[in-house]
Amino acid sequence: MSHSTSxxxxxxxxxxxxxxxxxxxxxxxxxxxxxxxxxxxxxxxxAAFEADLKTEGLSACHVASDVGDPKxxxxxxxxxxxxxxxxxxxxxxxxxxxxxxxxxxxxxxxxDVLRINLTSAFxxxxxxxRAMMKHRFGRIVNIGSTSGVVGNAGQANYAxxxxxxxxxxxxxxxxxxxxxxxxxxxxxxxxxxxxxxxLPEEVRKGVMAMMSLRRFGTPDDIAAAVSYVSxxxxxxxxxxxxxxxxxxxxx
Ligand code: NAP
Numbered sequence: 545m546s547h548s549t550s551x552x553x554x555x556x557x558x559x560x561x562x563x564x565x566x567x568x569x570x571x572x573x574x575x576x577x578x579x580x581x582x583x584x585x586x587x588x589x590x591a592a593f594e595a596d597l598k599t600e601g602l603s604a605c606h607v608a609s610d611v612g613d614p615k616x617x618x619x620x621x622x623x624x625x626x627x628x629x630x631x632x633x634x635x636x637x638x639x640x641x642x643x644x645x646x647x648x649x650x651x652x653x654x655x656d657v658l659r660i661n662l663t664s665a666f667x668x669x670x671x672x673x674r675a676m677m678k679h680r681f682g683r684i685v686n687i688g689s690t691s692g693v694v695g696n697a698g699q700a701n702y703a704x705x706x707x708x709x710x711x712x713x714x715x716x717x718x719x720x721x722x723x724x725x726x727x728x729x730x731x732x733x734x735x736x737x738x739x740x741x742x743l744p745e746e747v748r749k750g751v752m753a754m755m756s757l758r759r760f761g762t763p764d765d766i767a768a769a770v771s772y773v774s775x776x777x778x779x780x781x782x783x784x785x786x787x788x789x790x791x792x793x794x795x
Contacts, residue, residue: 553578553579553603554577554578554579554630554632554633555576555578555579555581555624555630555631555632555633556570556573556578556579556580556581556629556632556633556634556635556774557580557581557583557621557624557633557635557668558570558573558580558581558582558583558633558635558637559584559592559611559635559636559637559638559664559668560583560584560585560611560637560638560639560687560692561580561582561583561584561590561593561606562582562584562585562586562589562590562593562609562638563574563584563589563685563737563738564737564738564739564763565637565732565734565735565737565763565766565767566584566635566637566638566687567593567763568762568763568764568766568767569635569637569763569766569767569770570582570593570597570604571597571767572764572767572768572770572771573596573633573767573770573771573774574600574602574603574604575602575634576771576775578603578632578633579603579604579605579628580597580602580603580604580605581604581605581606581607581624581628581631582594582605582606583606583607583608583609583620583638584602584608584609584638585608585609585610586608587606587608590606590607590608591606593606594606598645599721604707607620607624609622611638611660611664611667611668612637612656612659612660614659614663614667617620617664617668618667618670618671619672621667621668621671621672622671625671625672625675626627630675630679630759631672631676632676632679632681632682632683633682633683633685633774634669634672634682634683634684635687635770635774636660636664636665636668636669636684636686636687636709637683637687638660638661638664639660639661639687639689639705640656640657640660640661640738641657641699641702641739642656642657642702643698643699643702644698644702645697645698646700649700649701651652653701654700654701654704656701657701657702657704657705657706658701658704658705661705661706661709662700662705662706662708662709662712663711665686665709665712666712666764669684669712669716669727670677671715672684673686673719673725676720676723676724676725677720677723677724677725679724680723680724681724681725682720682724682725682726682777683725683773683774683775683778684713684716684720684721684724684725684726684727684728685727685728685729685730685770685773685774686708686709686712686713686728686729686730687729687730687732687766687770688706688710688729688730688732688741688785689703689731689732690704690731690732690733690787690789690792690793690795691703691706691708692705692706692708692709692710692731692792693706693707693710693731693785693787693793693795694795709729710729710785713727713728713729713783713785714727714783717782717783718783721782721783722792724779724783726773726778726779727782727783728773728778728781728782728783728784728785728786729784729785729786730766730769730770730786730788731763731786731787731788731789732761732765732766732787732788732789733755733764733768733787733788733789733790733792733793734751734755734760734761734790734792735760735761735763735765736760736761736762736763736782737763740760741763743777748760751792754792755789755790755791755792755794756790756791756794757790757791758790759790760790761789761790763790765788766788769786771790773786
């Protein structure tokens with residue numbers, strides 16, 4: 545970790561920041577003036593991204609961590625708080641899919657997806673909420689999915705994890721609201737990243753037909769929503785699920 549936080553600069557942890565949506569979120573929050581702590585498994589990608597951000601004059605450091613390992617994740621978040629004396633914003637973005645029809649889905653594929661996508665968000669929030677409450681400011685932003693709102697065939701594990709994030713988020717919003725800490729879900733629809741790169745053409749066409757805006761989203765579309773929800777201006781917004789999905793679900 546390297547450290548160039550100024551005393552009143554907000555510190556933001558972004559998990560899954562090495563590529564895709566998390567990378568765009570981290571870039572956006574750094575441009576918003578945050579000191580951004582980049583987290584993912586691949587230390588090399590994080591180090592290269594950190595260097596790019598610093599070249600732009602932005603403030604960042606990185607921590608290589610597997611969010612699917614709850615003990616290590618808790619220790620890493622604790623170390624971030626000790627290092628900076630604060631953690632103002634958490635964006636739980638790291639996520640994976642292991643799609644299969646329910647009849648073929650293994651216990652391992654179900655449990656892995658829940659641990660990586662859902663338990664990790666509980667662990668970061670549990671570890672950081674005391675420091676957030678002490679500072680009477682916190683923004684917990686959980687990256688859900690429209691699959692967690694309306695379900696999706698072939699994604700029983702992923703949809704359950706993302707729906708679980710909604711319950712977790714609303715409970716955090718109720719527990720922590722009195723101390724100035726908000727918790728919200730940003731639920732992307734279909735966004736152009738590695739996660740959606742291999743969708744068959746007929747699936748892409750079907751998805752496109754459901755979207756009012758007739759295009760897949762970009763990581764920057766999600767980053768813009770996270771920028772607002774994690775800002776000081778969003779202090780009266782909590783417990784919400786905001787679907788950034790081109791008008792696909794309108795839920
Ligand atoms: P992506 O391109 O596959 O990137 C996933 C990120 O998560 C990478 O930075 C990856 O880095 C990190 N990651 C994966 N497993 C991890 C682990 N065990 N520990 C730490 N980091 C881990 O995915 P994406 O499309 O950007 O998706 C980001 C989030 O948006 C996910 O929560 C996803 O469910 C959600 N989402 C995406 C879409 C979409 O259409 N793309 C739609 C709805 C919701 P390493 O491999 O280096 O660890």
